[in-house]
Amino acid sequence: MNLNLIKLEIVELLNKHKKITTVADKLGLKQPTVTYHLKNLEQQLGEKLFESRMDKMILTESGKAFLHYATKINALAAEAERVVKEFSQAGRGTLKIGASYVPATYILPKILGLFGEQHPGITISLSVKPSPVIKEMLASHEIDLGILSTESFYLPDLHTQALCEDELVLVFAPSHEFATFSNLNPAMIASASFILHDKASSTRQLTDKWFEREGNEPRTYILLDSLEAIKQSLMSGKYVSFISRLAVEDEVARGRLLMRTIPDYNFQRHIYYSYNRDRHYSPLIGLFIDQIRTLRI
Structure with missing residues (x-):
């Protein structure tokens, strides 16, 4: 079976752009040539990879399985080309x-x-x-x-x-009520209004682990997916958050935020x-x- 790279590239691009005309433009080919390669690939595999819906080309279940490997092979081919050029272009x-x-x-x-x-x-x-x-x-x-x-x-x-x-620390504004305490216990922290990071972030995952281990969960919170937005929101004095020490060192040095060690925190990041x-x-x-x-x- 001859699965040449142009056919694999067509599959990846067609999934992205949904139209054969767009794929043809991207590859500098004529539309019938793209259609020929796609049909030829489907014949070789004995499976339909795309179906037309509302003037768009949509992957079938077989197509989704094939795309996984086509994407990997395309990436490896591009990587191989770049690596070889590194040696010829010092x-x-x-x-x-x-x-x-x-x-x-x-x-x-x-x-x-x-x-x-x-x-x-x-x-x-x-x-x-x-x-x-x-x-x-x-x-x-x-x-x-x-x-x-x-x-x-x-x-x-x-x-x-x-x-x-990359240690996590508890962060809040100098105007927050926690600023008057030198030591904070887990119950006090759990009762505070939190700013939580996006669920996909490792900071959020560690925050959730800490609350789970303490047998608590944030009582009131807002969700933000930008660390800079979180820091700006903390400066209002209403919220606290777990943040990377590296990310707040500048604001702490300038007195705009305060940080404290998180009690009962023994995660390694x-x-x-x-x-x-x-x-x-x-x-x-x-x-x-x-x-x-x-x-x-």
Whole structure:
């Protein structure tokens, strides 16, 4: 069976854009050529991959199963091409990095600045996603390197190394009633009005674990998916939140927010770098990891 890359690319693009005309434009092909490749692939597989609904091409159940592998193969093919070019274009290339919010906002800017000065020919592509998504992107070869804040984890396909601890602390405004207490017990904290992070974030997951272990849950809360929005909302003096120490050090130093150690908190969370073991350890990955290791966080 000849499953050439153009057919796999058509499947991925058609799922994204839903129209054969758009796929043809993206690939620089004529519409009948795209249709021919798609029909030929379906004949080879003996399964219908797409069906037409309301002038859109929609994946069938067989198509959804096939798309999973087509996406992986396309990513590997693109990765292979980039890796080979790295050797023929010394000092040039593209490095795809995925990072969760804390390292992307409070660690990577300094590193990216230094790296750009030392390697001006290298282009960095940065995707900011929750840690679970970064792990999935690494496993599917969508990115070369992940920088993520999470609890310790093990995935057989990923090489992972801790860079520094990423401790959670209780944060509130100087005008909050907690500011007058030097020690806060779990019952006091559980009774406060909380700002909670998005459910997909590792901070929210650890917050939920703390409440579950204490046999409580937040009594009143609001949900925000932006750490900067959370910090601004805390300054009103009405709410508290669990936040990465790295993310609030500046506001605490300027007296705009206060932080306290969370009682009965014994979870371990770190900033890690990670890459897929099956991906060739290219010179670009090595250069960037060296840059991370030399920077004091």
